[in-house]
Amino acid sequence: MDSALTERRRQTRSNIYRCLYETSGFCTRQTLALALGYSLPTIYQNLSELVDMGLVRYSGEAQSTGGRRAAGLEIIPDARMAVGISVTADGLRIAAADLKLHELAQSSVKMDFFGRSLQYIGRAAAEQLELFLDRAGLDRSRMLGVCIALPGIFTPDRSRVLFAPTLQLSGEPLDDLYKSIPYPCCAANDATRSGHAEWFARGAKVDMAYLSLESGIGGSVFIGGAPYLGSNHRSCEFGHMCIVPGGLPCSCGKQGCLESYCSLDRISRKLGLTPAQFFDALERHNPEYGLLWSDVLQHLAIGIANIRMAFDCDIVLGGQLSQYLPPYMNLLREIVAANDPFGGNASFLSLSVLGGRSVPLGAALYYINEFLDSI
Ligand SMILES: [Zn+2]
Structure with a gap:
């Protein structure tokens, strides 16, 4: 034929x-x-x-x-499965999902990856993956692949990490990450993958920008039924938009980036607190934290208004910080609306529906999409 x-x-x-x-x-x-x-x-x-x-x-x-x-x-949703692994400086989050992105199992492991090599991270991920598959009783013969989401960007040929400041990685070959993993394996940007999971959860039809608020800040955007990746797969690095020229120093080496004002680190690691401790103190009206949080919201609203100005679409806030945002959404919408010369009440702004699961599920979605395209 x-x-x-x-x-x-x-x-x-x-x-x-x-x-x-x-x-x-x-x-x-x-x-x-x-x-x-x-x-x-x-x-x-x-x-x-x-x-x-x-x-x-x-x-x-x-x-x-x-x-x-x-x-x-x-x-048949469980005819195949895919696994996503989210790597951050303080450990791994692993999720397995069926073809409909239903979570089959998930696990979190605390580990210190700050300043470690990709080879070290790859070996730890491989070991934890096998333990995870055994504990969850998942059938390896249905495995489509394992996508590892990293808080970083890659070289245009996708062979090396170009820049991952929260892990202190730069220039290492991604093969070092894959070689201990005995399944099809790839690496992807964490905010791109988590945005994809949120877009999928909303039916993968609407135009949407996703702002990921973790230790670092990233994002992704979906327009006309597809993600927009950019010429070098570096689109939507919203964290490094300058919002205050000459402002606070950022992990990228520049000053005044959105990330330096609104990352989770600013209200946790840099204060020697967990995020939960910060928000507990904030609820108890700690005046110092009240001022700091107000500053975070003011700058976050500027970033959101800029993204809205560029894309004119719904904006979804995700990442670990978004779990603490529900009590502050009305205030945040008010500040965003005040920054919008076209008026409106910022009803385009919403919170992640997948919460902390969006990065590993979004990573798993990579191989699900690849499978759907291959049938
Ligand atoms: Zn920056």
Whole structure:
């Protein structure tokens, strides 16, 4: 069979699988034929291939008012799984997810990675991954791959870490990270992956900018149904937008970046507190922390208003700091609105729905998307 015909047939099967994947309600062969414009024999043939591949199953019958009842169809979410690992200076977070990004298991391990080599981090991740898979009783034969999310950016050929100041890494080959892991493996930027998980959780249709508030600050943006990555995969490094020329020193070596004003480190590590201790003291009206928090919110609002000005879309706040933001969202929206010359009440601003799980789940989503594109 010529390759163009093979590719066309694969594309047809892929479209049918995608349509089933994205349908939340009851779906029959007739529904698929109508939605995709294929003949019923084409639908039959491709469905039987997908059933034989173990990816689709029949799922009961429609309520009938007479005649033959239509058989329902659905994808099998746990036909495959993917794992995401989030690496930060203080440890690992691991999550396994099925094809619908349902979390199958998760784990956190405290470790000190600050100033450690990528090889050291890779070995620790490999060891913890096997323990995690054993404890959760997950079937390795279904593994699509392991994506490791790092708080850093990579060289344009994606072979080395270019810049990861919160881990003190620069220039090391990513192969050092992968070589201890016996599954398909890749590395990705943490804010890009967590933004992707949030976008997926919202149906992957809306235009959305994501601002990740962790020890460092990053982000991602989704426009016209796809992530915008930039010419060098460095788009949306919102943390290093200058918001105060000559302002506070930043981990990148510059001054006045959004990250130097609004990172989690400013209200925790730099004060010798955990984030929970800071917010406890804030609730008890500690005056010093009250002033500091007000300064964080003022600068965060400037950053948010700038992102809104550039993209004119919904903005989602994620990362560890976002877990503490619910009591302050009304105030933050007010300050953002005051910075917006076009008016409005900043209702475009919302909080992450996945919370602390968004980085490892977003990393797992990398291999899920790759699988969906390959069917
Ligand atoms: Zn910076």
